[in-house]
Amino acid sequence: MSRTTTRRRHLRAAAVAATSVLLLSGCASGTAADGKTVITLAGPNQWNSNTTSFGPAWEELVAAFEKAEPDIEVQTTVLPIGSAYDTLSTQLAAGTAPALVFNQASYTPEQIVPLDPYLAEPNPYVEGNERWLDLFNPDSYGDAQRNGNGELEFIPLNLVLPGLFFNEDAFAEAGVSAPIESVGDLLDACAALSEAGYTPLAMDSNQLGSSWTSTTLLSMLMNPLAEEINVYAVDGTEGTAPVVTPKSMTRAIMTGQIDMTETPAVAEGAELLKSIFDECATPNWSGVAASSSFIGGEEFLAGDAAMAWGTTFAIGNLDDVDWAWSSMPFPTVTRGDTPLSDGTPARFGAVAGGTSYMIPATTSGDELEAAVKFLQFATSIDGGGPWVQATGAIPSIQGVEAEPTVLDLAVGEWAQPRVFEAGMLGSAEYANTNIWEGYLLGTKTLDEQLEFLQGIAVTGAHEAITYFDWSEESWATE
Known part of the structure; x- marks a missing residue:
């Protein structure tokens, strides 16, 4: 069986305000x-x-x-x-x-x-x-x-390391080749897989489906900003780091270098995300219970969906399927997909x-x-x-x-870490929630979604300033 080659870094902020203390049985030390x-x-x-x-x-x-x-x-x-x-x-x-x-x-x-x-x-x-x-x-x-x-x-x-797992038999039946190189090729593949009777991309109500997809897209499209905003070393002093640090990202939000309503790459990423969900994802995904294996695991493991997001932890669930499977990276946003692409390849990062x-x-x-x-x-x-x-x-x-x-x-x-990690543009208030749901379901306009994203980015920046005690920085109150 062939297997084709296939970070979300969560910025932790202020602790959740507890209204009650949840005690676990067996937690005594x-x-x-x-x-x-x-x-x-x-x-x-x-x-x-x-x-x-x-x-x-x-x-x-x-x-x-x-x-x-x-x-x-x-x-x-x-x-x-x-x-x-x-x-x-x-x-x-x-x-x-x-x-x-x-x-x-x-x-x-x-x-x-x-x-x-x-x-x-x-x-x-x-x-x-x-x-x-x-x-x-x-x-x-x-x-x-x-x-x-x-x-x-x-x-x-x-x-x-998450990636796209796929049904080789379904791909062969639909005439789809792997790995899928670009987002445009992905949309074409989804059309062919739909014609062959498959749900192209299994999806359910687990927020990771939209989170992994959106973060991958935005990290590529916003990567040109990395060099401009990378102004702090890993220890918080002035300098640069191999990847943009939380402090550099927070400063960029507070100074307006990153504005989700005005940075064209954000709107472009949002529209690509919606296209993928409209053309590829399980039609009633928001009503499908989250799976403990793959995103949309029940549909994928049953052989009804051709692709699914999954992690290396999920591979054991494929032991009993009666079809050949493989894995691949999420496709790259290429210049052919949008002129806003600088050719940055898709990365997730096999990291801690x-x-x-x-x-x-x-x-x-x-x-x-x-x-x-x-x-x-x-x-x-x-x-x-x-x-x-x-x-x-x-x-x-x-x-x-x-x-x-x-x-x-x-x-x-x-498998390489992202230089620009779009997953840091968030807030603890919305951790483990699907911040894209309204837009993807059509109850929010693109402008409303961008305003919402900007709001949680600014909220997250203020959380980080409090969390890391950066209040004395000149930009912290801008």
């Missing part, structure tokens, strides 16, 4: 009756529908760690994917979070343990290692993941953000030590390597080989 230090890890299940376990490979990882550290016990709390963000955000704000929490949550800097001091020390589970950070591929984890204050706040146990965990500031003493040890073990070749390979994920550390089913997804331009 501390000392057990046998004297062991007990820590609890809480996060969503990314691999299966089990409500109590992340699966056999995870249980084996925990067992191996407890064998290496017999005085530590690790408990796992599985959170529903749909509510994990709000649950962890509320707990972090209330000071009730367990020792280790999934990194996709809203929080303020004082609620999280900065990990740079630990990353500067050796990982005790890797012989000869002098600095834990050196285990990670710098293209995947490092400067690009630092917050506006230049700190690393989470540890990636693996990497995530898959299964990533951080330590709440309320974790201290033996529990803090134990939590750090677990993260070190899970990012060691012998400790975490078997788990990464068993789950079919992309390794976050060097020295662990990816399984063949995902190896092709992690090479080429698509």
